[in-house]
Amino acid sequence: MNLDHGRKFDGSQTRGWRQSLLVWYDRNRRDLPWRSDRDPYRVWLSEIMLQQTRVAAVLEHYHRFLQRFPTVQKLASARESSVLAAWSGLGYYRRARMMHAAAKVIVKKHGGKFPGEVAELRTLPGIGRYTAGAIRAFAFREDAPILDTNVMRVLHRVFVGRGDPKKQKSALWNLSEALIPKGKGYDFNQALMDFGAMVCTARDPYCLLCPMKDFCKTYPFTAR
């Protein structure tokens, strides 16, 4: 794989890194409620809530929202004011409005069944490339890539090591897709998220604890 302006990162390093990541995830994964669920509505809700919001804050709201609106049908038929009330405390209310609008489309146009096609998903209000990938990987268990700021940071540090990750989005999307071990899109993507949240953090990453440090282009980023 040729990822950074001519420097090759060979296949065995790539394989070693992703294999170690899966082993690390197996031992360290966070037990999060949306991980035991394949219902696309619940996966969607968790991913929208997790945008710009810490996991701890989402945990407080996720179950409450689902009690109030347990299905996409219930959400679609609700009044906007009650949807916003259930969102209260999470901020960025535009997310709730978009979900409400998308729920109506899912009920009207798709008979209440979540579309699995990426092109259809992307037409829904508030569902961009990341959320479509997350729904496909986490609900439909496809080997679909994801790239949010955390995943972008991790992949950029490990495999590229220079330049501004935001300017390399398209290459990082390709990388995110190419790295997925066949049939393991679900675990691999969740592992990337946990690793970004717990080890390869934005500030002061725990490089010394990182089991993949030998495969990393940026190591040692910090001596912590």
Ligand code: ADE
């Ligand atoms: N951040 C965004 N999506 C997430 C998920 N599924 N698990 C943990 N953190 C996340």
